[in-house]
Amino acid sequence: MPDKRQHDPAGDQQMGRGFVAYTFLESGRTELALYSAFLNYRLADDTLLWVLQDTIYCAACQRITMGEKLPSLEDLAAELKLLDDHDTFTLEGLAFLERDPEEHRQELLRRIKWRGDRQSPAKCLHCSSTEIHSIPSRGEFDHPVTGQRLDVTDEGWIDAASWEAEFSPEGFPLDPTNIG
Known part of the structure; x- marks a missing residue:
């Protein structure tokens, strides 16, 4: 090591x-x-x-x-649904991370819009290669x-x-x- x-x-x-x-x-x-x-x-x-x-x-x-990491629109929508349905596991995870559920919801909505507009595949964060x-x-x-x-x-x-x-x-x- x-x-x-x-x-x-x-x-x-x-x-x-x-x-x-x-x-x-x-x-x-x-x-x-x-x-x-x-x-x-x-x-x-x-x-x-x-x-x-x-x-x-x-x-x-x-x-x-x-x-x-480019999540699919389906995965993001499923995450938003869990939040909107007040899923206990999701809310407990946000509480553990000290994240406000409404702020997380707004971030998810922005991420869904961004992901829907995104055209290019995932890239290396160091050299931009696909x-x-x-x-x-x-x-x-x-x-x-x-x-x-x-x-x-x-x-x-x-x-x-x-x-x-x-x-x-x-x-x-x-x-x-x-x-x-």
């Missing part, structure tokens, strides 16, 4: 970030996929919408990293390109450089030099 403390040569602010560790079983090499809580789409009305993230293998980056493969965040599986066997060996929080970025509604970085 790698040392989870990362050196920050630029002196950028360190913060706790979620991670998933993937170990290649044959070689023992480990790659980390790091989430960021500060990635947003800048919508046409100048509001922000948080980017949902998915662990991926990016063929262009040739590594395990983070990509966009040559990405979603990978599991639990258990053993075969690498989607090489076929090598991988195992999710750890997950949690790690001190790492902060990454804040904004993306267009189609998933392109508004500042292409800020690729996390």
